[in-house]
Amino acid sequence: MPRTLVTSALLYANGPLHFGHIAGCYLPSDIYTRALRMAGDEVLAVSGSDDHGVAITLAAETAGEEPAAYVARWHAKMRETFAALDIQYDIVSGTSSCPPHADLSREFFELLNQNGYLVRRAADQLYCESDKRFLADRYIEGTCYECGYEAARGDECPNCGTWIDPLKLKNPKSKLSGETPVRRSTTHWYLDLPKLRDEKIGAWIKEHSWKSNVAAFIENLLKDVPERAITRDMEWGVKLPSSVGEAGDGKVLYVWFDAPIGYISFTKELMEERGTPDAWKDWWQGEDTNLVHFIGKDNIPFHCLVFPSMLYGTKDGYVLPAEVPANEFYHLKGGKFSTSGGNAFDIQAFVDSYGVDATRFYLCSSMPETADSEFSMELFIGTANSSLADTIGNLAQRVLKFIGKNAEGVIPEVHEDHREEMDRIILTECGTLEDPVEHIRQFRFRRAAEAITQNAAAGNRFVDMMAPWTLRKEDPVKALSSLATLCEWLSWTARWMAPVMPSKAQQLWTMLGQEGSIHDQLAPGLPEAATWRTLTPGTPLGEVTALFPKLELPEGEA
């Protein structure tokens, strides 16, 4: 059985999730996971938060909190947002709270070191004598040596955009103490990416087939691969392994190094909870695993170059990613979704107003798959009404209500004399059918959304062709056969909807009088004449209600 390990970008625990994160990474991973499971694949879905890093400590200090408490707050918020959107993972953990994470990160460090992929070097950095610590670039402010701007940050000048070397900054000041720091030498470890590239990863990247927008991004990547520092002088983070001795005192692993290892440590944590502590190896070191990283485009270098280099460099049998279906960015009316308040809106409130499945469907149909795209309230309302209420919802309504009035509210039986004809009409003559699951498998989420609607439209065509309201008088048996056929069609519609719109699919399934979870149904490709009818005639329908309400554009929106 195909085994797929799905990861979703670790969210930096420094702000709320917004529609950009959702449409770019978390929703596609959830839809993908659900679709593969319905197709019968074995899937494990892992995500969590990235809790370390200077930005966290800085923000926590500003907020007057300890980093751990600060991170926990955003982590909880993230879980709420996932719940609001019906986004499910086997585990959502965090790099600061996951028990095996620190040890596993140190193991990576040691293996890479043993295998000769780490370089140790001394360099000068700014040190604050009053705080007795080295200052990360972001903790430093000073006068830009290029343009003279007085509030340049230690990493970049906001005025002229120069990438600042903090050692050259004029009048450097610590943002924390206000003191003038001094130069002091410190030792750091660097990941030897050039060596890893030349030895293995460069060739691997070249022969790998990437999603087209990812391929464009990677092309330039290999030309200039620097060694990258993987340690920092600070407290918040994963301490270095004791094997490096005093040289590691006061240092932690740089956040980018331990973050992706989180995918693995979270899997470990999950398997320990399940009482199968070694099972994580099947997923991460099993040859038959398809590793799929869902990320945004800004994470491409990490997931296509750096993390694979780390995995390979351990020489410990880790699989390399099979797919990195990175999305581009999703914007709000041309502006960027802001994590710092501003124009970001409350996802929970939005879902409460318009419905979780309509929201998921629209995000799916407008996903930034191959290029940046944007959220439009007007298009959201339009899509929800025309695709969901008018096409899918109305199909269910007109068929099931008709059965309620004219066929005693039970699933009718298709008569042998009509079966073949009706199979032919619905399966081939009402339009070209496309399999949403197959599109999802190929990471064509927009087209999957379109396919769900179009397949339902074929059902509407069948209704009009059969005109059961006329047939009822002329040939009642044929009328019942057409309605039986339409019930089967609705059951397939529910299956097609399920990965994208889990709760509405379930609602439709229940309206059809079916028991149990729609998500336990298998959806193996498109319906075929010989096997596609699965419902039991005579089954009473459930209560028939409007599946999708019509939505209205709020005042002042356009």
Place this chain on the structure above:
RNA sequence: GGCGGUGUAGCUCAGUCGGUUAGAGCAGCGGAAUCAUAAUCCGCGUGUCGGGGGUUCGAAUCCCUCCACCGCUACCA
């Protein structure tokens, strides 16, 4: 400044390893039907494929250049 993206029908976008009359959905117009949340079905698209130049038998699709809009700039998918 650097890097990158986008510019195709009113709107949102497909299509582009060069090759028949450039496509879809939505909106719009006309018609049919009346089971249904006035929901459906059928028919209707001559658009300088941002401008200019080049390569070619042939370019929306490759190259150069210009214009417009936008994003990123090191960790916010």
